[in-house]
Amino acid sequence: xxxxxxxxxxxxxxxxxxxxxxxxxxxxxxxxxxxxxxxxxxxxxxxxxxxxxxxxxxxxxxxxxxxxxxxxxxxxxxxxxxxxxxxxxxxxxxxxxxxxxxxxxxxxxxxxx
Amino acid sequence: xxxxxxxxxxxxxxxxxxxxxxxxxxxxxxxxxxxxxxxxxxxxxxxxxxxxxxxxxxxxxxxxxxxxxxxxxxxxxxxxxxxxxxxxxxxxxxxxxxxxxxxxxxxxxxxxxxx
Numbered sequence: 001x002x003x004x005x006x007x008x009x010x011x012x013x014x015x016x017x018x019x020x021x022x023x024x025x026x027x028x029x030x031x032x033x034x035x036x037x038x039x040x041x042x043x044x045x046x047x048x049x050x051x052x053x054x055x056x057x058x059x060x061x062x063x064x065x066x067x068x069x070x071x072x073x074x075x076x077x078x079x080x081x082x083x084x085x086x087x088x089x090x091x092x093x094x095x096x097x098x099x100x101x102x103x104x105x106x107x108x109x110x111x112x113x
Numbered sequence: 114x115x116x117x118x119x120x121x122x123x124x125x126x127x128x129x130x131x132x133x134x135x136x137x138x139x140x141x142x143x144x145x146x147x148x149x150x151x152x153x154x155x156x157x158x159x160x161x162x163x164x165x166x167x168x169x170x171x172x173x174x175x176x177x178x179x180x181x182x183x184x185x186x187x188x189x190x191x192x193x194x195x196x197x198x199x200x201x202x203x204x205x206x207x208x209x210x211x212x213x214x215x216x217x218x219x220x221x222x223x224x225x226x227x228x
Contacts, residue, residue, distance in 0.1 A: 035216055039154070045203065045219035089154055093217070100146060100169050101207075101217050103156040 002027050004092050004104035011109050013082045020067070021077040021107045023092030029053075032096050034075040036066065039089040039106075048090075051075055079109075087111045116140050119204045119220035126194060127228055133190045134223045136204030144168075145187040146217070147179060148203040156203070162187050194227045201225070 003026040013019035025034065036048040051059045051066045059066040067076040079086055092104040119136040126132055138145060146169075147159040160179040161169035167179070176192045191198060201222045208215035 037217075043201065043222050045205075045217075045222075047216045047218070050216055091156065095207075100144075100158055100161045101205075102158070103148075106154050106156075
């Protein structure tokens with residue numbers, strides 16, 4: 001079965017520091033995609049970054065990077081130089097052809113001034 | 114110019130009523146979804162349609178019935194609403210492609226409150 005685990009219900013980080021949000025996944029698929037989404041308090045879901053299972057390099061998008069360790073089945077999100085506007089819920093998700101997108105329970109990140 | 118739009122954004126209704134939420138996407142995607150987000154923020158897939166054909170139907174009470182008149186629209190009808198149906202319902206769409214799978218594009222969500 002497809003499953004996403006995010007073990008950190010809540011995280012705090014000081015403004016301008018880097019933070020890592022953990023994500024591990026379980027799948028028997030050979031081909032899959034890993035995604036991170038941000039949900040601010042306003043409620044919309046914002047796509048941040050994507051990593052394909054066959055991608056050899058870790059994905060980066062601006063201040064976001066994905067630390068992909070395939071053997072360990074982990075896809076951690078790294079946010080560099082945190083900003084107050086980064087305070088939000090963050091969801092790790094996996095896409096498989098059979099089950100569509102499966103989401104983890106989320107991590108609530110609070111950036112402290 | 115909204116890519117995925119759903120209406121209404123807020124819905125307050127009494128137990129036992131029937132209500133519908135509409136969703137439209139103008140991205141040319143061939144796959145659409147309904148997700149339910151509960152009070153603990155957990156996102157659970159309910160249905161997925163590909164080119165108007167139901168491809169995912171998770172364990173959802175049969176009071177929930179999706180309808181896809183064409184591949185740009187996926188509506189959700191709920192009969193006999195219960196208190197536990199209170200949640201935010203997200204419509205989403207994606208490309209179903211070979212190679213890199215497309216990301217999900219979400220609507221703004223519809224907050225349903227059942228009194």
